[in-house]
Amino acid sequence: MQPSPLDDTMLAAPPPRLLSLTVNGTAVSVTVDVRMLLVQLLRDELRLTGTHVGCDTSQCGACTVHVDGVAVKACAVLVVQVEGCDVRTIEGVATGETLHPMQEAFREHHGLQCGFCTPGMILAAMDMVRRHGPVLDEATVRAELEGNICRCTGYHNIVKAIIAGARAMGGPAGGQE
Amino acid sequence: MFAFTYHRPDTLAEAVALLQAREEAKPLAGGQTLIATLKQRLAAPSDLVDLGALPALRAIAREDGRLVLGAMARHADVEASPLVRESLPALAALAGLIGDPAVRNRGTLGGAIANNDPSADYPAACLALDATIVTDRREIPAADFFTGLFETALEPDEIVVKVLFPLGGEGAYEKFRNPASRYAMAGVFIWRGEALSGESPVRVAVTGAGQGGVFRWSEAEAALAAHFSPTALAGLVLSADEMIEDIHGSGAYRAHLAGAMARRAVARLMTAGA
Ligand SMILES: Cc1cc2nc3c(=O)[nH]c(=O)nc-3n(C[C@H](O)[C@H](O)[C@H](O)COP(=O)(O)OP(=O)(O)OC[C@H]3O[C@@H](n4cnc5c(N)ncnc54)[C@H](O)[C@@H]3O)c2cc1C
Ligand code: FES
Ligand code: FES
Numbered sequence: 001m002q003p004s005p006l007d008d009t010m011l012a013a014p015p016p017r018l019l020s021l022t023v024n025g026t027a028v029s030v031t032v033d034v035r036m037l038l039v040q041l042l043r044d045e046l047r048l049t050g051t052h053v054g055c056d057t058s059q060c061g062a063c064t065v066h067v068d069g070v071a072v073k074a075c076a077v078l079v080v081q082v083e084g085c086d087v088r089t090i091e092g093v094a095t096g097e098t099l100h101p102m103q104e105a106f107r108e109h110h111g112l113q114c115g116f117c118t119p120g121m122i123l124a125a126m127d128m129v130r131r132h133g134p135v136l137d138e139a140t141v142r143a144e145l146e147g148n149i150c151r152c153t154g155y156h157n158i159v160k161a162i163i164a165g166a167r168a169m170g171g172p173a174g175g176q177e
Numbered sequence: 178m179f180a181f182t183y184h185r186p187d188t189l190a191e192a193v194a195l196l197q198a199r200e201e202a203k204p205l206a207g208g209q210t211l212i213a214t215l216k217q218r219l220a221a222p223s224d225l226v227d228l229g230a231l232p233a234l235r236a237i238a239r240e241d242g243r244l245v246l247g248a249m250a251r252h253a254d255v256e257a258s259p260l261v262r263e264s265l266p267a268l269a270a271l272a273g274l275i276g277d278p279a280v281r282n283r284g285t286l287g288g289a290i291a292n293n294d295p296s297a298d299y300p301a302a303c304l305a306l307d308a309t310i311v312t313d314r315r316e317i318p319a320a321d322f323f324t325g326l327f328e329t330a331l332e333p334d335e336i337v338v339k340v341l342f343p344l345g346g347e348g349a350y351e352k353f354r355n356p357a358s359r360y361a362m363a364g365v366f367i368w369r370g371e372a373l374s375g376e377s378p379v380r381v382a383v384t385g386a387g388q389g390g391v392f393r394w395s396e397a398e399a400a401l402a403a404h405f406s407p408t409a410l411a412g413l414v415l416s417a418d419e420m421i422e423d424i425h426g427s428g429a430y431r432a433h434l435a436g437a438m439a440r441r442a443v444a445r446l447m448t449a450g451a
Contacts (some may be wrong), residue, residue, distance in 0.1 A: 012180055013180060014180040014181060014182055014183070015182070017183065034181070034182075034183040034225075035178040035180070035181070035215075037212075056216070057213060058209065058213060058280065059357075061277070061279060064279055070253075070282045071278060071279045071282055072279050072282055072283050073279045073280070073283075076208060076209055076212050076213060076283070077208060077212070077283070078183075078208065078212065080183050080185070080227070081205075081208065081227060081229055083185070124278065124279065127278060127279075127282075128278075131253075131257065131278075144278055146276075146277040146278070146359065147276065147277025147278060147279050147280060148277075
């Protein structure tokens with residue numbers, strides 16, 4: 001069902017829009033085509049290529065980032081919708097050379113093979129902790145991973161990594177049994 | 178995407194005025210359906226009116242014995258809201274079955290019902306709970322709101338503001354999810370409560386299955402009103418010819434699934450009530 005006939009105004013670039021937002025703690029001002037997706041801004045303009053595009057149809061979760069602390073699929077969000085928001089990508093998760101506890105848990109538990117899904121997995125996992133706290137059981141983690149697809153690992157080690165990473169995020173108390 | 182002009186109004190009145198000014202203007206809520214549609218060039222709105230700067234539309238409250246959910250309430254808000262979990266737990270559970278966590282973090286109630294996908298979950302809750310859809314200009318009973326496949330009673334320039342769910346009675350929702358898309362292959366919402374005279378004390382709404390979108394299953398309602406038990410549904414089968422038939426399943430398969438989901442929902446209500 002293609003709208004037809006195409007008239008020129010449908011293809012002409014709409015007026016660009018100047019807007020500001022914060023990306024990984026840094027204020028960013030950009031002039032964008034209003035049709036630009038958040039994932040395009042991050043990858044193509046800001047060169048933060050840790051956010052991946054697996055499907056571009058909201059299915060795989062490889063493009064998951066945080067907007068104001070909440071996990072979203074950056075391939076299904078327009079940049080204009082997040083004007084003034086605080087965006088965090090995988091590049092903004094570690095502190096200097098020190099990995100975030102969730103990243104460290106993925107390393108420790110071998111929660112990745114090719115690594116393509118991993119940035120999205122880590123940001124989705126941090127969102128699980130925001131909503132459910134640092135003590136996660138296996139069933140919860142598996143259900144919560146519904147929107148993040150991994151074609152390598154079979155999920156087993158991802159689930160282990162998330163359970164351990166969540167506890168580590170809870171601090172020393174959360175790290176104990 | 179085709180070109181559009183983007184607007185982000187601060188007031189509802191301004192949003193309505195923007196929609197009225199251009200014939201091909203469309204509201205944008207969570208974008209979880211609309212942005213994919215734009216990316217595929219299946220829609221070419223002249224203007225997008227983003228409702229994201231209208232925080233009042235996101236409110237969740239309890240007023241006059243009804244649960245009031247703002248159109249911009251996100252699925253994750255409804256799933257987690259202590260008020261919804263306490264007053265209508267089946268609705269919170271339903272919201273938690275939509276898509277996946279990232280979709281629920283952006284998708285909204287208003288967008289879901291305005292879109293009226295035949296496999297969406299909220300339409301079943303609205304119909305079974307006899308909700309009222311409040312727009313910028315009128316109130317529409319759910320029974321008149323969902324008019325067909327991706328069709329609603331909304332005017333092109335009309336905005337859903339909130340949905341009122343009457344309290345009193347209990348509900349249960351059972352859904353068989355398409356394992357790939359997470360949409361309902363069949364979903365059944367059953368409500369049971371005190372009915373006004375002449376109305377059924379049981380309402381059964383089926384989504385995901387009917388070719389015309391969500392519908393009330395009156396035979397199941399009559400059977401359950403007479404005897405509220407899964408066995409009351411034995412032998413009742415929807416017409417396979419009226420069910421969706423696609424690569425995911427035949428009409429007969431969906432008719433069977435709807436029956437199975439209805440029996441599960443009844444069983445769930447009986448356990449909850451015991
Ligand atoms: C991977 C994936 C899985 C999904 N799984 C499910 C599922 O299991 N069950 C389910 O029910 N849904 C599912 N959805 C759809 C999801 O619930 C969408 O959020 C919803 O259908 C649309 O809501 P939205 O807020 O994103 O609306 P948008 O995409 O912004 O808008 C959708 C339509 O509604 C109109 N609209 C939006 N708000 C209003 C308003 N207030 N007044 C009038 N018109 C309005 C828009 O103009 C547009 O035409 C899924 C989506 C994805 C991407
Ligand atoms: S690239 Fe966004 S969900 Fe797959
Ligand atoms: S590690 Fe390769 S896709 Fe997950």
